[in-house]
Amino acid sequence: MNVVVSKAELGKALQLVQSAVSKRTTMPILSNILLTVDQKAGTVKVSASDLELSAVAQTKSVVKSGGATTVNAKVFGDIVRELPEGDLKLVLGEGERLEIHAKGSSFKIVGVSAEEYPTLPGLACQAKDKINAKVLLEMVNKTLYAVSYDETRFNLNGVCFEKAGELGGKSTKAKSAKKEGGTFLRLVATDGHRLAIATRPVSSLSFDGRVIVPRKALSEIRRVLELEGEKDVAIGIVDGFFVLETSDFKLAARLIEAQYPDYSQVLPQQKGTDAVLNTAELAQALRRVMLMVTDREKGVRMTFSPGTLRISSSSPELGEAVGEVAVKYDGNV
Numbered sequence: 632m633n634v635v636v637s638k639a640e641l642g643k644a645l646q647l648v649q650s651a652v653s654k655r656t657t658m659p660i661l662s663n664i665l666l667t668v669d670q671k672a673g674t675v676k677v678s679a680s681d682l683e684l685s686a687v688a689q690t691k692s693v694v695k696s697g698g699a700t701t702v703n704a705k706v707f708g709d710i711v712r713e714l715p716e717g718d719l720k721l722v723l724g725e726g727e728r729l730e731i732h733a734k735g736s737s738f739k740i741v742g743v744s745a746e747e748y749p750t751l752p753g754l755a756c757q758a759k760d761k762i763n764a765k766v767l768l769e770m771v772n773k774t775l776y777a778v779s780y781d782e783t784r785f786n787l788n789g790v791c792f793e794k795a796g797e798l799g800g801k802s803t804k805a806k807s808a809k810k811e812g813g814t815f816l817r818l819v820a821t822d823g824h825r826l827a828i829a830t831r832p833v834s835s836l837s838f839d840g841r842v843i844v845p846r847k848a849l850s851e852i853r854r855v856l857e858l859e860g861e862k863d864v865a866i867g868i869v870d871g872f873f874v875l876e877t878s879d880f881k882l883a884a885r886l887i888e889a890q891y892p893d894y895s896q897v898l899p900q901q902k903g904t905d906a907v908l909n910t911a912e913l914a915q916a917l918r919r920v921m922l923m924v925t926d927r928e929k930g931v932r933m934t935f936s937p938g939t940l941r942i943s944s945s946s947p948e949l950g951e952a953v954g955e956v957a958v959k960y961d962g963n964v
Contacts, residue, residue, distance in 0.1 A: 632698030632723035634668045636675050636690060638714055638733070644677040644688035645708050647880055650851045652704040653681035658749070663701035665748050666721070666729075670697035675721075678751055679704060684848055685751040686882045698723050699745035710738055753883025758867035758874040759837050762816065764859035767866070770818045770829040771853050778846045779822035786889035789843040791819040792868070794836045819894055826894055838868040841891050848873065848884030855880055906935055907960040913940075916954035920944045923952040 645664070653661035665678040673694050678687040700723050710731060711719070720732040727742040771790070779787035795817040817830040852875055856864070865876040872883045920931050923944045934941040938958050945951040 632666075632668045632700065632721060632729075633695040634675055634692050634721050635695075635718050636692035636721065638711060638716055638719050640690040640692075641675065641677070641719060642711050644675070644690050644879075645704075645711060647688040647855060648677050648679040648686040649704065649708065650847070651679040651681060651684045651686040651882075656681065660701060660743055660747055661749070662703060662705075663743060663748070664704045664707060665699065665701050665745055665751075667699040667745070668692070668694055668697045668721075670694045678754075680749070680751045682749070682752055683845070683885045684851070684882070685754050685884075686851070686880070687751065687754060688880045690879065700727055700729055700742040701745055701748050702729050702740045702742045706740060710740070751883075752885065753870075753872035753874060754881060756867065756869035756872050756874045756883060758865035758869075758876040758881075760833065760835055760866050761863045762833050762866055764856045764862050764864045764877075766831050767864065768853060768856035770816070770831060771849055771856070773829040774818045774820040774827040775846065775849050775853065777820040777822055777825050777827035778849075780846075781822070784823070785887060786843060786891055787820075787822060789820075789845045789887045790849055791817075791841050791843055791891040791894075792873070793817050793819070793841040794839055795830050819891070821892070821894060826897060828894070842868050842873065843887035843889060843891055844873045845884055845887055848882070851882060855882070904935070905960065906940065906958050908940060908956050908958055912956050916942050916956050920952045920954045923949050925949060 648664065652664065656662065661681055667676040667678065669676065673691055674689045675692045676687055676689045678685070680686070714733040714736055717734055722730040722732070724730055727744055729740045729742050731738040731740070774790050778790060782788065795815040813832050814834070814836050815830050816833045816836060817828065820827045855875065855877065859877055862877070867874045868886070871886050871888070873886060875882045917931065920942045921944065923946050924931065925946045925948055931942050931944045934943070935958070940956045940958055941953065942956070943951070943953045
């Protein structure tokens, strides 16, 4: 292995796979990252796995000779981060010693043969469906916060992905999407106290039914989607894995093998009342009123009346707070 690679690009690749490195394992080699240099493609691939989550990122480089090795993820990441900006030279010497050369600095890291690194689970699966990264990021952001952290209820420790027949709702976006027809992706999360649902139209989905994608995987996916912006990404549910793929990154997460609860049973079945409010005004009012809430389990009281939403809270230790928000529209659903 003899390759010259940009510090910035290598650092980005390391950040993308870092969360897949096993922190506590009976297999010490999973604390390493796998470096693979492909002379023909002119790339350096950085891979990691904890056997539940696998990730690989690649970056273009100037390759004199190919090869592969594994090195401690933390040590290698710390070295790359502290090196000056510019190009780095990586050379694999005798005895699995990885040499790192930069302007004014050089290191030798004791590595472990790449042949001892286990197969990366799920990364051979293909992601066939396309979705806009910004749309998927919005869906994840609107559901991930509601995932349960209670390990005894492991079927709630992830977000449910399912193929939906329609968008639902009364919004203009929902009505126009319903007229166009097509396929919809729905994300659902709950911790037993709150329920979050996000549904968006997609061009196609090659899976049916419901699957549960773990919280850890979605936290990593969210970071990747933020970098992709308006680009399309590929997703897939294949052989028990959720797969996400971009032009230079691929992630495979083992699905939670459990049945997601029937959330439709807790959705209101009777017609209620629509109340349309300004998002920023509602958020500001809630932040102010929450200043008088001392217990996280306690909430605020919301009183709806024609044209006004009254939000109030009280605490024996602190006092009381009241805020009002104008209701733009209210009427029967």
